[in-house]
Amino acid sequence: MVVLSQAVLDHFTPIKTYKSTTNVFTGVPTINLSNPDAGAHLVRACGEFGFFKVVNHAVPLELINRLLAQSLKFFHQPQSEKNQAGPPDPFGYGSKRIGPNGDVGWVEYLILSASPDTNAISQRLLSFLQENQPLFRAAVDDYVREVKTLAVEVVELIEKGLGLTMTDQEGRNNEGPTSRLLRNEKSDSCFRVNHYPPCPDHWEVAASGRNLIGFGEHTDPQIISVLQSNNTSGLEICLKNGSWVTIPPDQSSFFIIVGDSLQVLTNGRFKSVKHRVLADHTKSRVSMIFFGGPPLDESITPIPSLMEEGEESHYKEFTWFEYKKSAYKSRLADYRLGLFEKTPAQ
Numbered sequence: 001m002v003v004l005s006q007a008v009l010d011h012f013t014p015i016k017t018y019k020s021t022t023n024v025f026t027g028v029p030t031i032n033l034s035n036p037d038a039g040a041h042l043v044r045a046c047g048e049f050g051f052f053k054v055v056n057h058a059v060p061l062e063l064i065n066r067l068l069a070q071s072l073k074f075f076h077q078p079q080s081e082k083n084q085a086g087p088p089d090p091f092g093y094g095s096k097r098i099g100p101n102g103d104v105g106w107v108e109y110l111i112l113s114a115s116p117d118t119n120a121i122s123q124r125l126l127s128f129l130q131e132n133q134p135l136f137r138a139a140v141d142d143y144v145r146e147v148k149t150l151a152v153e154v155v156e157l158i159e160k161g162l163g164l165t166m167t168d169q170e171g172r173n174n175e176g177p178t179s180r181l182l183r184n185e186k187s188d189s190c191f192r193v194n195h196y197p198p199c200p201d202h203w204e205v206a207a208s209g210r211n212l213i214g215f216g217e218h219t220d221p222q223i224i225s226v227l228q229s230n231n232t233s234g235l236e237i238c239l240k241n242g243s244w245v246t247i248p249p250d251q252s253s254f255f256i257i258v259g260d261s262l263q264v265l266t267n268g269r270f271k272s273v274k275h276r277v278l279a280d281h282t283k284s285r286v287s288m289i290f291f292g293g294p295p296l297d298e299s300i301t302p303i304p305s306l307m308e309e310g311e312e313s314h315y316k317e318f319t320w321f322e323y324k325k326s327a328y329k330s331r332l333a334d335y336r337l338g339l340f341e342k343t344p345a346q
């Protein structure tokens with residue numbers, strides 16, 4: 001019997017290539033978080049693109065750069081060291097294989113839980129990092145704390161823009177229905193660091209003007225994702241007209257991605273955005289993403305006060321646990337919400 005080693009399997013893993021688009025998108029909505037009208041601008045951006053950039057945030061640039069540097073140090077370790085932090089089921093180090101259903105990309109990554117209430121796999125991974133890469137672990141902890149606060153702030157502003165928050169007699173904002181899910185200590189959030197090395201010459205794609213796919217097209221299942229990357233481009237989003245555009249990188253800002261759960265909470269008023277990453281021929285890309293999800297037992301259902309009179313939910317009733325379970329049975333590019341949509345009455 002022939003036994004194939006992981007290295008041989010990896011070598012023959014067919015990774016798709018794409019003709020790189022020269023369509024650089026200059027229209028990414030940029031929201032200044034200290035603008036008094038930020039809420040209204042965010043609502044418009046969520047409705048039009050499901051994607052936008054936030055500036056004037058409170059996350060220290062020193063922290064962003066520290067985590068970027070520590071992440072590169074982690075990924076530059078020998079393969080055998082990195083493998084000790086794997087496999088990613090669901091938390092840990094992974095290479096080329098994305099998710100459990102056969103998707104592959106020119107990427108290596110680390111996925112960690114970002115919930116205080118962590119399970120045994122997550123605890124083991126955190127202890128492993130603490131022992132082997134204490135500076136990386138410390139940077140992750142500091143960064144996740146900050147970026148979670150940013151996620152809540154953005155969602156609170158969206159709620160303000162949607163008219164979902166009331167001010168009480170003391171002038172304090174009441175907790176909105178969506179930010180409540182992210183603040184909840186049982187919120188099922190995770191954090192991912194992706195590393196896309198430059199595509200090597202032997203993949204014979206350079207001359208053809210094609211690039212290896214780093215992370216195939218998909219929508220994020222959670223409420224919102226907060227993405228940061230180094231200065232290497234590669235991220236593309238799909239516009240409403242179906243065309244793919246490249247997002248110019250910006251190392252000092254954050255990109256926000258509307259996820260499937262926010263689409264359902266707004267009864268489709270916001271759409272989760274399809275996105276993908278192409279690997280670069282010369283530069284490596286590092287991205288760090290916080291995925292803000294609801295508690296597992298929470299029902300994902302349209303917010304009643306957003307519904308017009310007589311408006312019905314486009315979706316069946318389901319919990320985040322049910323959606324997540326179904327998402328992990330799907331391929332990256334599948335339209336995951338399809339199974340949860342109500343079929344129109346005949």
Ligand SMILES: C=C1C[C@]23C[C@@]1(O)CC[C@H]2[C@@]12CC[C@H](O)[C@@](C)(C(=O)O1)[C@H]2[C@@H]3C(=O)O
Pocket residue numbers: 090098099100101103111190192218219220221222291327328329330331332
């Ligand atoms: C193919 C898959 C990878 C993924 C789980 C899934 O079965 C479908 C959703 C994928 C995704 C996309 C956003 C995040 O990167 C992620 C961690 C998530 O929550 O859903 C990944 C999953 C993964 O890489 O395990």
Ligand SMILES: O=C(O)CCC(=O)C(=O)O
Pocket residue numbers: 192194215220227229235275276277287289
């Ligand atoms: O690496 C990126 O820029 C995006 C990755 C992504 O979409 C994801 O991890 O879900």
Ligand SMILES: [Fe+2]
Pocket residue numbers: 218219220275
């Ligand atoms: Fe994503």
